[in-house]
Amino acid sequence: MMLHTLSLTINGLVEQVSVPAHLTLLQLLRETLALTGTKNGCGAGECGACLVLLNGEPVNSCLVLAVECDGAEVVTVEGLTHDSRLDPLQQAFVEAGAVQCGFCIPGMLISARALLDRDPAPTEADIRAALSGNLCRCTGYVRIVNAIAAAVA
Numbered sequence: 001m002m003l004h005t006l007s008l009t010i011n012g013l014v015e016q017v018s019v020p021a022h023l024t025l026l027q028l029l030r031e032t033l034a035l036t037g038t039k040n041g042c043g044a045g046e047c048g049a050c051l052v053l054l055n056g057e058p059v060n061s062c063l064v065l066a067v068e069c070d071g072a073e074v075v076t077v078e079g080l081t082h083d084s085r086l087d088p089l090q091q092a093f094v095e096a097g098a099v100q101c102g103f104c105i106p107g108m109l110i111s112a113r114a115l116l117d118r119d120p121a122p123t124e125a126d127i128r129a130a131l132s133g134n135l136c137r138c139t140g141y142v143r144i145v146n147a148i149a150a151a152v153a
């Protein structure tokens, strides 16, 4: 199988990898680099469980080919923690009891981080709009929205 060599920065570390053309960014993260915080839900761009920041923008990594990421900067949920300190959003999710099974939470956190990076003072409507591509089967969303609002306050 023909492999393509690419270099990308993931959570601040430069990684050089050789990948087949069909490998998705999600597969690269989970299966090659063991960054399993990013989840594989639908594999079809519908659930948001696989969201990562790609050059600062949230993308469904199941829909992005790894070869498209040569030279890119990727941040996964693991990259939200710095020096063993949780991102304020992660801390707010814990304090608000916003996590049940947890499967959707990495994607929720990435959507929320992208929102706060572009708008440090979003309204509740802004928060709900930012989460429109994230599905949660457990929580009913209220505590997730409350957690993000608390991180803003």
Ligand code: FES
Residues within 6 Å of the ligand: 039, 040, 041, 042, 043, 044, 045, 046, 047, 048, 049, 050, 051, 060, 061, 062, 063
């Ligand atoms: S796994 Fe990518 S959107 Fe569902």
Ligand code: FES
Residues within 6 Å of the ligand: 098, 099, 100, 101, 102, 103, 104, 105, 135, 136, 137, 138, 139
């Ligand atoms: S906490 Fe279970 S899917 Fe959201």
